Amino acid sequence: MDYATLTALEPTEFEDAANGYQSSSNMAGQAREALERQIAAKMREALEGAAATAAYDQLRNLAENFHYVEVQCGLVSTALNALAFDLRSAKAKLDAAVKGAQAEKLTVNADGSVSYPPGGDEVDGKTPEGGKVTGSARADESGAPIDPGKDANDIAGALDRQAANQHPNPYFGRAVEYADRIAQAVKEATEADELWAPKLRALKADDDLVVSDEDWIDAAKDTSGVRSGAKDYLDHIKHPPEHGSPKDNAAWWQGLSQDEKDAYIALHPTAVGGMDGLPAVVRDEANRTRLDEMRAQYQQERDAIPPEPLVKYRTLNSGGYPVQVFTDEYARWYYKHKERRDHLDAALDGMDAIQERFDETGGKKHIPEAYLLGFDPEKNDGRVIMATGNPDTADHTAVYVPGTKTHIGSIGGDLDRGERLWAESNKLSPNSKVSTITWLGYDAPDAIPDARHDKYAAAAAPHLRQFLDGNRAAHEAATGGHAHTTVIGHSYGSTVIGDATKSHTSYDPHGGALPVDDIIAAGSPGMQVGHASDLGIGSDHVWAMKAGGMGGDDWWVREGGRTVGLGGDGNIPTDPEFGAHLIRSGVQGHGDYWDDETTALRNQAAVITGSHDKVEYD
Structure with missing residues (x-):
């Protein structure tokens, strides 16, 4: 870029273009939402059969196309705004230099050089002549190997000042200063142009109508490239x-x-x-x-992971007895690929479950839109936080915390539980807005033996507290108030809730009661507190239920928790001495609390909607 180009440049033109791309992004986003939450929902409600399924698949692909356009146009908009920001900075420096030069009776020429008039004390009877200087931009101060001390600019500046002091024309030094400032502004504008031109060219999709995995991978690279430049x-x-x-x-x-x-x-x-x-x-x-x-x-x-070898074992004779061991081929594959393959498979299953929840919006069950409030497949067992219905505007919000063995690959069943909680609550209070949230924001124990320890709950507790604080803060920002909120813990999830009532965060070292109105413990092995009142919201707002009878799997959970210290005698939430409301479940299995048409589900909905008079006690 040269002086003339920078002089004529208007950064607002890039900002106008950015606004246009952002408008396109917004329109694509609105089109995606209309397809997912309105058109497809109505189609699922009214149509069935193979033709309807095929049409819905096409709508889903179209929605993904719109999402890709939304993301890419958003990136282009941000890149153009960042370019305009960089160019405006350079243009402001240029304009200030030109204005300053003109105020001092200097002339800025079309090529960016600066002419200065005759002036100064006479030498040999003559006034020192005027002239023209061309500026030089300073190098950056990166401390490159050629200038490890970062003092090259200081030396160059000192030489310029020395030359100006020795020159008989006092205008010379001022002309050099302004010429250098102009050159520096042009240099910065040129660097901005050279930085953003290839990045903007890279934000170009292929010309087909299919958004492939490669397109999304490329979008992630584009994001990284724009972020580094901006x-x-x-x-x-x-x-x-x-x-x-x-x-x-x-x-x-x-x-x-x-x-x-x-x-x-x-x-x-x-x-x-x-x-x-x-x-x-x-x-x-x-x-x-x-x-x-x-x-x-x-x-x-x-x-890219090669398939698992078909032959896993070979037989060796050891001490006269046959022993099966891995084949060499299978051993190489196992130690190199199995753990990562299993993680990828589980994560992909979880992502499919999330997409299925998006796809279930509307339909004959009239399930409201879903909101993905947290997602990270890389953190150990994965993180998924998903709401059915908007929690920021809900009258009643429930946060369900799952227990042992929950991970991203199994999240589909827990998302289904969130849906059933919403449906039952909506049935009970149809004139209220309800949101139910499945919160897998922690590493749950992978097996029953792991659940004997409190360490998983202790690590999860501050994250649950922070999420609940965030849920309230977002609701207050949207409505000025907060929803009636219930937190529900299943099995070890109830232990997480108990620990959360005692936890603190970096922004709140004191902890205290959670920002909830009611707590439900279902099949709890213990909540790490001695009494319901210790949960901080009053024992009248603590509810507990159990499944099955003596010797059932829920019984073993409770007694196991008592044995290992998650809860002691009288400290299990379903112990009468604990002080919680004991509510009827009517189910036999430890995982049956969210089955359709059960007393357990109806009772949870009654608590969620604040309909305490409709709760059935045990």
């Missing part, structure tokens, strides 16, 4: 509060302009999607992008 642009935006509370996060988000919000969603979907206190619609948008990108990456990685 550092200065992002730095001028107020950063999220470090170690801030969910209320701090909510206030930060509300204080951003729409362009700034769009930039953060486009460039930091993982951070935005996991930030407690932000609106559910925002977290959902960010996490859906991460879901599509991670699913593509995981599928590509899974496809």
